[in-house]
Amino acid sequence: MSNKVHIFDTTLRDGEQVPGCQLNTIEKIEVARQLEKLGVDVIEAGFPVSSPGDFNSVVEISKAVENPTICALTRAVKNDIEVAADALKYAKKGRIHTGIGTSPYHIKYKLNSNEDEIIERAIDAVKYARRFVEDVEFYAEDAGRSDNEYLARVVEAVIKAGATVINIPDTTGYCLPSEYGAKIAYLMNNVPNVDKAILSTHCHNDLGMATANTLSGVINGARQVEVTINGLGERAGNTSLEEVVMAMKSHHDLNYETGIDSKQIMKTSKLVSTLMRMPVQANKAIVGRNAFAHSSGIHQDGVLKNRENYEIIDPAEVGVKESSIVLTARSGRAALKHRLSVLGYNFDGEDLNDIYQRFLDLADRKKDVADEDLEALAGTERVKEDRSIKLETLQVVSGSSTIPTATVSVNFNGDVFTETASGNGPIDAAFTAVKKLVKRKVHLEEFLIQAITRGSDDIGKVHVQVDHKGQSYYGFAANVDIVTASVEAFLDAISKIG
Numbered sequence: 001m002s003n004k005v006h007i008f009d010t011t012l013r014d015g016e017q018v019p020g021c022q023l024n025t026i027e028k029i030e031v032a033r034q035l036e037k038l039g040v041d042v043i044e045a046g047f048p049v050s051s052p053g054d055f056n057s058v059v060e061i062s063k064a065v066e067n068p069t070i071c072a073l074t075r076a077v078k079n080d081i082e083v084a085a086d087a088l089k090y091a092k093k094g095r096i097h098t099g100i101g102t103s104p105y106h107i108k109y110k111l112n113s114n115e116d117e118i119i120e121r122a123i124d125a126v127k128y129a130r131r132f133v134e135d136v137e138f139y140a141e142d143a144g145r146s147d148n149e150y151l152a153r154v155v156e157a158v159i160k161a162g163a164t165v166i167n168i169p170d171t172t173g174y175c176l177p178s179e180y181g182a183k184i185a186y187l188m189n190n191v192p193n194v195d196k197a198i199l200s201t202h203c204h205n206d207l208g209m210a211t212a213n214t215l216s217g218v219i220n221g222a223r224q225v226e227v228t229i230n231g232l233g234e235r236a237g238n239t240s241l242e243e244v245v246m247a248m249k250s251h252h253d254l255n256y257e258t259g260i261d262s263k264q265i266m267k268t269s270k271l272v273s274t275l276m277r278m279p280v281q282a283n284k285a286i287v288g289r290n291a292f293a294h295s296s297g298i299h300q301d302g303v304l305k306n307r308e309n310y311e312i313i314d315p316a317e318v319g320v321k322e323s324s325i326v327l328t329a330r331s332g333r334a335a336l337k338h339r340l341s342v343l344g345y346n347f348d349g350e351d352l353n354d355i356y357q358r359f360l361d362l363a364d365r366k367k368d369v370a371d372e373d374l375e376a377l378a379g380t381e382r383v384k385e386d387r388s389i390k391l392e393t394l395q396v397v398s399g400s401s402t403i404p405t406a407t408v409s410v411n412f413n414g415d416v417f418t419e420t421a422s423g424n425g426p427i428d429a430a431f432t433a434v435k436k437l438v439k440r441k442v443h444l445e446e447f448l449i450q451a452i453t454r455g456s457d458d459i460g461k462v463h464v465q466v467d468h469k470g471q472s473y474y475g476f477a478a479n480v481d482i483v484t485a486s487v488e489a490f491l492d493a494i495s496k497i498g
């Protein structure tokens, strides 16, 4: 048996069934072209009978794409098949995907039918589709809950009728991996003409087992997998392409081949997420933003010593530039030292311990610490050491119905002095208190606050310029508390007055 596993992407059909994920034709063409670059074998482009828009998309995708087979979905209904054939008229390689439910639920409650009648309808649909195209895929909807012996009879009959690929969908995401694998193995062993067709998996994720079930199907003989980018699909989603492909690639011993250029995975994931307006969960395998992010000290130390200590996939393999070391309150000195060195600062020994304590203080208040925060820490560390007047404590009261008041204590050569003042805001009040403390005539000439990175938990960077007897002095500080940063910057400037 060949080791080639065909990748059938149904992002534009099953993925597009997700509420809010509908795309227009131009967007679908963009996704289809990217899927072609990714190297999928089949693109399921839509369900042409469902709407003129979907019909048109299948037509235009057929024109736009060269290499992959373009597939159109139908029910086991003549008109669906005729419309699909018409939509595929420009496809270089076109496939009709027709089928019908085979589980007791579907046969009785959905189709109000019986087993023999369903086999006849399945045969008729496949034969009818073969009048239009050579490549006909048959789906036994809800195969996951279908009786294996009956399913084998259906599969044998539709292969005889001319089906080239047989899809065994776990439509409701019900199967366990062992159960789904056993179903594929049963068909491989009990359908006499099974070698005339390819068995395909189509596993939904209702119990979070879509990827496991798909792999179990492949291990037991399926050679096509139906998958979507980012695992999008009806209800809890479909099997995610990136997970299946990277699982097969990571386990070289399984020896499966696909035509996928895995370096295109991230780009494809981002395109689909953006166009379908469906964010990817941060911890999603392979394509989540945390999939290659290390944020705890022990892991960071391990990754810095050797990436493979904590990574089974080289991020470059899926088109991610590099893994990231995210500095948080759970990071250790190894990660901090590494990040500082990337930024051009070398901290060792006691210096490293000092900045590490200040870093922890910041990280406890801020979820993650960005490079700009580190720059500020590394810079202010030096600034503060040189200063003769140091801020001991600062307390401010402000709000919409109170007079802003600040109490500032400073340490001047070992002695602590305290003053309280009010102002038109907390910074003005604190500056007035500082002016009372230093007993020097200083005039604030310039005052600039900047947020360093993004959120409201950001570090504020403050630059001040003060005038004393006609000469300008500059001060700088950074802190998550902008009033503290302002007072520190003011003191920094004042300390420079001789």
Ligand SMILES: CC(=O)SCCNC(=O)CCNC(=O)[C@H](O)C(C)(C)COP(=O)(O)OP(=O)(O)OC[C@H]1O[C@@H](n2cnc3c(N)ncnc32)[C@H](O)[C@@H]1OP(=O)(O)O
Pocket: 017, 047, 049, 050, 051, 074, 075, 076, 077, 099, 100, 101, 110, 111, 141, 171, 234
């Ligand atoms: C498991 C899957 O994901 S299958 C794909 C699901 N995707 C979609 O359904 C999107 C496209 N669907 C549509 O646009 C519409 O449902 C259409 C055009 C296909 C049909 O629309 P309507 O004619 O209004 O039928 P409606 O959707 O209400 O009901 C479906 C009918 O198809 C029948 N049907 C369902 N599946 C099949 C099948 N595989 N083969 C034959 N008939 C089927 C149902 O029994 C029902 O028939 P009934 O009205 O005689 O009871």
Ligand SMILES: CC(C)C(=O)C(=O)O
Pocket: 014, 073, 139, 140, 141, 142, 167, 169, 170, 171, 172, 202, 204
């Ligand atoms: C149409 C079929 C293949 C399907 O989407 C399913 O059974 O989940």
